[in-house]
Each structure stands twice: as structure tokens, then as C-alpha cells.
Amino acid sequence: MPELPEVETVRCGIEPHLVGHYVRTVIIREPRLRWPVPLSLSQKLTGQSFLTVQRRGKYLLLNCPQGTVLLHLGMSGSLRLVPDNVPPGKHDHLDIVLSNDCCLRFNDPRRFGSVLWIQENPLSHPLLKPLGPEPLDPLFDGSYLFKRSRHRRAPIKVFIMNHRVVVGIGNIYASEALFQAGIHPRRAAGRISLGRYQRLVEAIKTVLYQAIQAGGTTLRDFVTSDGKPGYFSHQLQIYGRTAHPCPTCGNPIRVDRIGQRTSYYCAQCQH
DNA sequence: AATCGCGCCTGACGGC
DNA sequence: TGCCGTCAGGCGCGAT
Incomplete structure (x- = not known):
């Protein structure tokens, strides 16, 4: 299951393929994750470009000008970048199709993961605000x-x-x-x-x-x-x-x- | 305030 | 072979 090192590896892997590109389409095939994927995600995210890809604990933050995709892989979630003509497989719940003909594909058999759209400052979001320090931060001693x-x-x-x-x-x-x-x-x-x-x-x-x-x-x-x-x-x-x-x-x-x-x-x- | 236990969900595995 | 029960686990939440 994804632990912090896996999430950081995913962050490094997807960052260069997201930053600077914009979202062409969002395809939600299965919104029933840990929390329902908001129906507004498609509309809010389409046309946005990615500014940065951050990690906070095991959460991934895909930052856009008008908001942030807050993503958690839960127990069994994974993200892959695939050419946008690759047909989806089992448990491929969500695609973020990019302007570079690449598709960020979220797969999660157990659906403990989550994909949310937040417009406030991510760090003051109720899910992130109570979190303790990062284990690799020097102030964690x-x-x-x-x-x-x-x-x-x-x-x-x-x-x-x-x-x-x-x-x-x-x-x-x-x-x-x-x-x-x-x-x-x-x-x-x-x-x-x-x-x-x-x-x-x-x-x-x-x-x-x-x-x-x-x-x-x-x-x-x-x-x-x-x-x-x-x-x-x-x-x-x-x-x-x-x-x-x-x-x-x-x-x-x-x-x-x-x-x-x-x-x-x-x-x-x-x- | 701290701690406990639940529930979400699928796939793998063991027993019959 | 197939069916069923059990377990695994991140983590928020409500109860204690």
C-alpha cells in the first residue's frame, strides 16, 4: 500500500508531466470513493493549468490557478500517466486528460482513496489543517x-x-x-x-x-x-x-x- | 483531551 | 470447482 515514500515517488513522477500543461477533459467513471468525487470537479478543473505538485503527508496537491485537486491514494490507489488513447481497465475511476495527450489515471480497487476539489488555501482545509509536521522536516526531531x-x-x-x-x-x-x-x-x-x-x-x-x-x-x-x-x-x-x-x-x-x-x-x- | 472502535471496500486465501 | 468467511489496511469520525 502507498506509504509516504511511494506518494513522494508518485509526486516526483507526475510533476514534470503536469506542470505547465492544462486540463482538456476530466472523466469520472466511478465517483464513489472515500468521499464522493464532486460532480463539479470536471467543470472546475477543465481548462485549468497545473502550477505545482505538492505532497502533505500522504496527500497529493495538484495546484491550479483557481483551486487545488486534493488527492489521497488510500490503501490501494495508484496514479499512472498513460497516452490518452489507452482504454481504461478495471477500477480506473478517474482520468484527467491533459493538453499534452497524456492522461493522469486514478485506479483504486478498494476505493479508500479520494479526489477532491478545494478552492480555499489547501493548508487551511479541514483535512490538512490538523496534521502534524512532516517526518523529514528538520523541525521534526x-x-x-x-x-x-x-x-x-x-x-x-x-x-x-x-x-x-x-x-x-x-x-x-x-x-x-x-x-x-x-x-x-x-x-x-x-x-x-x-x-x-x-x-x-x-x-x-x-x-x-x-x-x-x-x-x-x-x-x-x-x-x-x-x-x-x-x-x-x-x-x-x-x-x-x-x-x-x-x-x-x-x-x-x-x-x-x-x-x-x-x-x-x-x-x-x-x- | 486522549483514546477506542467502527466503517468504508476489494482481493487473496483457506477450509469445506 | 465454487462458495463463504476472514483478514488486510489509511484514516476520519463519533463515542467514551
Whole structure:
């Protein structure tokens, strides 16, 4: 599923094909996404040109002079650029056809994604306003997390997956970062020292950077007309590796359910 | 204020 | 083979 690194890779991939081009047509085949795709999207977006393509957490912002397409890939969403004569396939819910004969195609089997049109300042939109800092921003550091976590009894894994605390850390990278930092996913957030938070933040930045770099190389051929856009295969040390030996100590990796999410950890290495 | 649990949805998978 | 139940998961929302 798209995590922050995938969304950033998508952003980089589509940006050069959108910026400076205008929208010829919008085709909505299935408006029933997480929120209904507004019927007015077609009319509002047609004729607009793209100024910039930004990312905020896992949201993509396609900025136009008169508004912004606010897009989320949810669990199973993907964006591809295809020549505009390629017939749509299953779950191709929406096309933004561009002046350069290219078509930005949104596919989402589970329809947890969303495509909205907003006219106010995007950052004051109700979906974006409450979001915490970007994990790769320098102001996201150990002392920030330490301060935010005081008196919090929630497990650290739940805490760092809370998008009001910090955005873009999904289930996979939460497990990976906690493993790398040697912190047990169930430990209460309020009972972790500043030093350990500094190590955790370092781990979060490292796993995200590595994944973004991996994505940049794997998804070099972003413009495709066939096949699925491969989310890059993660180099995961712990996620999904139940009963495999821990790469550090060799003890079997454990799986557990924390905050309604599957969590992987090494009971020996993480405290 | 913080935390919990629900619901949205399809595809993959296991059991019978 | 086919049918059915279960699970996976991002994330906003309403309840506690």
C-alpha cells in the first residue's frame, strides 16, 4: 500500500508531466470513493493549468490557478500517466486528460482513496489543517516527539502513527523504525526518554529516506501504458516476517495486534 | 483531551 | 470447482 515514500515517488513522477500543461477533459467513471468525487470537479478543473505538485503527508496537491485537486491514494490507489488513447481497465475511476495527450489515471480497487476539489488555501482545509509536521522536516526531531508524548499512555507505535503527531508513518514503517531504534512497539509513549526519542526520529528519517531513494530507482519508468505501477519492493527487516530470525539476534520475530494493527517486533532487541 | 472502535471496500486465501 | 468467511489496511469520525 502507498506509504509516504511511494506518494513522494508518485509526486516526483507526475510533476514534470503536469506542470505547465492544462486540463482538456476530466472523466469520472466511478465517483464513489472515500468521499464522493464532486460532480463539479470536471467543470472546475477543465481548462485549468497545473502550477505545482505538492505532497502533505500522504496527500497529493495538484495546484491550479483557481483551486487545488486534493488527492489521497488510500490503501490501494495508484496514479499512472498513460497516452490518452489507452482504454481504461478495471477500477480506473478517474482520468484527467491533459493538453499534452497524456492522461493522469486514478485506479483504486478498494476505493479508500479520494479526489477532491478545494478552492480555499489547501493548508487551511479541514483535512490538512490538523496534521502534524512532516517526518523529514528538520523541525521534526527527538525533543518535539518527547514533548508531545508526555503523559501519553498510548503505545509508541500508535503514537507515531497518529497524524496529528507526525504525518506519513504507516504501519510498515512504524514497525521498521521501532525495530531500528530498539523500542518495543507497546511501550507507553510517555515513558520513553529524550535520548531514545532522538534515536527513534533518526530511525524514522532513515527508513523513509532509504525507501524514497529505492522508489526513485525502481519507478524510473513511471510513464507506462500497461501493467500495474509497481510499488517498489521494500527492503524490510521486520515487517511481515513472522517467525523469521531477527536480523540482529536471530530470535524469531513476533507478530502482535496493537491498536487494531498488525505489528512485528523482536522481543529480544526491542524494549 | 486522549483514546477506542467502527466503517468504508476489494482481493487473496483457506477450509469445506 | 465454487462458495463463504476472514483478514488486510489509511484514516476520519463519533463515542467514551
